[in-house]
Amino acid sequence: MSAKKRSPKTWKFVLYIAGGMAKSSSAISNLKQICNSYLGNDYAIEVIDLLEHPELARQHQILAVPTMIRTYPLPEKRVIGDLLSRPESVVAFLDLPTHQAQTTSRPKRPVSTEYNKEISESKQGYPKKT
Amino acid sequence: MKKPREISTAVKRSKVPTGIEGFDDITLGGLPAGRITLLQGLAGSGKTIFGLEFLIRGVRQYNEPGVLISFEETEEELTANSSSFGFNLQELVSSGKIAIDYMSVNPAEFIETERYNLDGLLVRIEHAVNSVGARRILLDGIPALFYGFSNASAVRNILLRLYGWLKEKGLTTVVTAESETEMIRHGLGRSLPDCIVLLTEQISNKFATRYLQVAKYRGSLHGAGEFPFLIGENGISLIPITSIQPAYEVSSERITTGVPQLDTMLGGQGYYRGNSILVSGEAGTGKTSLAAHLAHAICQRGERCLYFAFEESEHEIIRNMCSIGIDFQPWIKEDLLRFRSSRATMYGLEMHLAIMAREIKAFQPQLVILDPVTNLLSAGSFDEVQAMVTRMIDFLKGKAITGLFTTLTGSEFQESPGEVGVSSLMDTWIVLRNLEMNGERTRLLNIWKSRGMAHDSKVREFLLTDRGVELVDVYAGPSGILIGTAREAQQERNVVEQVRRKHDLNKQERQCKQRRAILEAQIASLHAEIEATDIEMEQTHLEAEQFEVTTAKMHLGEAKQPGRRLERQKKKS
Structure with a gap:
């Protein structure tokens, strides 16, 4: 839905959702949150609704929604789910540049109040995986 | 859940x-x-x-x-x-x-x-x-x-x-x-x-x-x-071998066995179409030859035969059958006859059955030969083979295909369970046997059973000649049953005896004729004698008459004169 034109070094993410579900929208906001924390402004997010483009699901091998694909830098990396429950592993998996966060002494969890609210919600609804 | x-x-x-x-x-x-x-x-x-x-x-x-x-x-x-x-x-x-x-x-x-x-x-x-x-x-x-x-x-x-x-x-x-x-x-x-x-x-x-x-x-x-x-x-x-609906139509059409004498034994007309036939016998008793005759006969009618050989290859069978005067080549060329040779140990029984069923479906033959079924015992237990044969029979009957199965019995296996096991399923059972007697081996054929037709239960001698299978009546005489050379010797003796008898008869006839001629001659002479006697008697009679006449005349002469005078007097008056 939103794709900001940036420099060639811009990180690119595509988020596949199916319909305007709560999970999808929280995934969008979570992704934005993470990107803001680690990439500053140097990222672009494209959101694709599979209900509108079902052929893309096959083309990009999407089964789970939401699925987030890091399309740049290569190689492609995929994360499914709301990106919320395992932030450290998501960050590590996506090879996000941690030096930026380190300079601002990155906390264990993102600090955004919105984000924390989500966490507490998720803790209630979805017991954390061990 | x-x-x-x-x-x-x-x-x-x-x-x-x-x-x-x-x-x-x-x-x-x-x-x-x-x-x-x-x-x-x-x-x-x-x-x-x-x-x-x-x-x-x-x-x-x-x-x-x-x-x-x-x-x-x-x-x-x-x-x-x-x-x-x-x-x-x-x-x-x-x-x-x-x-x-x-x-x-x-x-x-x-x-x-x-x-x-x-x-x-x-x-x-x-x-x-x-x-x-x-x-x-x-x-x-x-x-x-x-x-x-x-x-x-x-x-x-x-x-x-x-x-x-x-x-x-x-x-x-x-x-x-x-x-x-x-x-x-x-x-x-x-x-x-x-x-x-x-x-x-x-x-x-x-x-x-x-x-x-x-x-x-x-x-x-x-x-x-x-x-x-x-x-x-x-x-x-x-291959749904075990059909869901086991009802099948039966045919009363008869087909020749390819051996005229065997046809005669089977009520004069041969097998029923669609029947299952078992030919059992020891090694070398001529099972394959008998099967080949039927195959040949079927092909001659323009029908198709599918021959599953588990022992011999196609070429071996063709060559061997040439020696008894059966040429399969033309039938193969016309695609009326197909051989499918496989080793029994190549697959499991079910696979064999499935492959056979598929071949049968593809070729649509009127006759299927399995030679010999007992070879499949190396691919399965006796019970399994029996079950397989049962299903095969069922399958063939369902398609009105005549099935000929051969089973090997004999000394190398002890009492042959295979034979007894499948024989009850069969409509016609022909038993071939080797008989060793007087230093020779003779093949014998006997129709053990044949459902739904009159059949000859006498044992026949089974000869493999270069013109094919021939069945010969065994000699049953006062000295018992004779087969093989003994039968031949007896047959020869019979011929000699016949010639001798004929000779004797001729002689007797001649003698009789002679005697008759003599008698006839005698009769003729007697007749002559009778005639002579008759003539003699006639003569005697004649003479006697003449004498009488003469004497009468003489008497008449004396008495004549007065008579004449009277006559004359009467005339005058």
């Missing part, structure tokens, strides 16, 4: 033919239309091939487009696999008759966070179905989803939605799974599918045989039991 709800059963129960050889027969029409069929079997049991055939034949034979959802094999792999069974999957895909979607579920390709669902699956399937207007769908390897995604409830949830959607859309669905426990563990128990087909592979006597079983078919009759099947160059072929 909740049981999935049954969707309304208001949908009309009808069947969708799979086009798979034999399967539609045992299910009396195919898979439940618009319903879900679970195809269950271990890796390599033929699930994917079954599913592929269901789709491809659906397009080819019934003009029903299909969708293939694969969780294990990619489109390239599926295309390659199907081409080895003669299916051009690629062509059907590019012509828009089949849509393939390979769903990659490799957990190494992504990481999971929480709160996701698998709606993408449904989106993709719906898209594929709509893109070709599918009526059939194959879901191959669904359990991979459970290994790909750690959130099992998300998988179960999407599958239940998927099945509900498929039923609602009325798509005839085939789902594959490795085992039932796997499906139950995933919340897709026995109650979900309307039909469960099990594919198994069993190894007995070191031979693997594939079996198909319809374990469940809601609201329909179906063939029970395990049916062996083959995966060949034309895909799956299932």
Whole structure:
């Protein structure tokens, strides 16, 4: 839905959702949150609704929604789910540049109040995986 | 774990033919239309091939487009696999008759966070179905989803939605799974599918045989039991040897045995068409020769014969039969006669049976020969062979094909169980025996039984000459039964005796004639004598008369004068 034109070094993410579900929208906001924390402004997010483009699901091998694909830098990396429950592993998996966060002494969890609210919600609804 | 709800059963129960050889027969029409069929079997049991055939034949034979959802094999792999069974999957895909979607579920390709669902699956399937207007769908390897995604409830949830959607859309669905426990563990128990087909592979006597079983078919009759099947160059072929309806029409037509004397023994007309004939005998008693005669006779009628040889090769049989004056070459050239030689140990019994049934279906012969059945004992136990022969007989009778089976009996096996075992199934049983006597071996033939026809129960001597089989009456005389050389010697003695008798008779006749001639001569002389006597007697009579006359005249002369005077006086007066 939103794709900001940036420099060639811009990180690119595509988020596949199916319909305007709560999970999808929280995934969008979570992704934005993470990107803001680690990439500053140097990222672009494209959101694709599979209900509108079902052929893309096959083309990009999407089964789970939401699925987030890091399309740049290569190689492609995929994360499914709301990106919320395992932030450290998501960050590590996506090879996000941690030096930026380190300079601002990155906390264990993102600090955004919105984000924390989500966490507490998720803790209630979805017991954390061990 | 909740049981999935049954969707309304208001949908009309009808069947969708799979086009798979034999399967539609045992299910009396195919898979439940618009319903879900679970195809269950271990890796390599033929699930994917079954599913592929269901789709491809659906397009080819019934003009029903299909969708293939694969969780294990990619489109390239599926295309390659199907081409080895003669299916051009690629062509059907590019012509828009089949849509393939390979769903990659490799957990190494992504990481999971929480709160996701698998709606993408449904989106993709719906898209594929709509893109070709599918009526059939194959879901191959669904359990991979459970290994790909750690959130099992998300998988179960999407599958239940998927099945509900498929039923609602009325798509005839085939789902594959490795085992039932796997499906139950995933919340897709026995109650979900309307039909469960099990594919198994069993190894007995070191031979693997594939079996198909319809374990469940809601609201329909179906063939029970395990049916062996083959995966060949034309895909799956299932041979429902044990027919569901065992009724078959019987023929009263008779066919010659190829041996005129044997025809005579069998009520003068030979075998019944469609009967099963057993020829049992020891090694070298002429079983194959007798079978060859029948084959030859059938081909002469312009009918077809399929000869399964388990002992000799085609060329051996052809050469050997030439020596008794039977030339098979022209029949082979005209394709009236086909040989199928195989070693009994090549496959398991079921495989043998399935292959034979397939050959029979393809060639449509009027006569099938199995020579010798007992060789199959090396591929299975006695009971199994017996069961196999029973089913073969059933199969042949169902098609009104005459079957000739030979069994080897003899000293190398002790008492021959094979013979006794299958003989009760046979309509006609011809027993060939070797008899060793007076330093020679003689072949004997006897019709042990022949249902529904008058037959000669006398033992005949069975000769193999360069003009074929000949049956000779054995000599039953005052000194007992004589066969072989003894019979020949007796026959010779008989001839000499006959000549001698004839000679004697001639002599006697001559003597009689002579005597008669003498007697006749005697009679003639006696007649002459009688005549002479008669003449003599006549003479005597004559003489006596003359004498009388003379004397009378003399008396008359004395008395004459007075008489004359009187006469004269009378005249004067």
